[in-house]
Amino acid sequence: MSELSLLKKELFGDATTAISDIKFYPGENSQASIEEIAGYTRAALADIRSGTARDIDLSF
Template identity: 65%
Template structure:
């Protein structure tokens, strides 16, 4: 299974995720393949699930 397919399953496969639409801008140079971008996003999601990252204040 490709990294893109794994990311799609991660984001949209489980109804509990409640993600209905998301867009990624690959940039203007397109020096990375879509699977490389998807792998990086999946690693970020995994890092957050394992306690990495920080809270962002979304209040106005």
């Protein structure tokens, strides 16, 4: 199963936890494939769920 298919299933599959609206900004590397973006997104979600993600300082 492709990374994109797995991400779709993870984000939208379960009606009780499904995300209804999400947008992705490709950043400065417009050469990234949709599969790469989906893979990195899935990895980030896994880090968040496992508690190993780090906070990002959004203050200016």
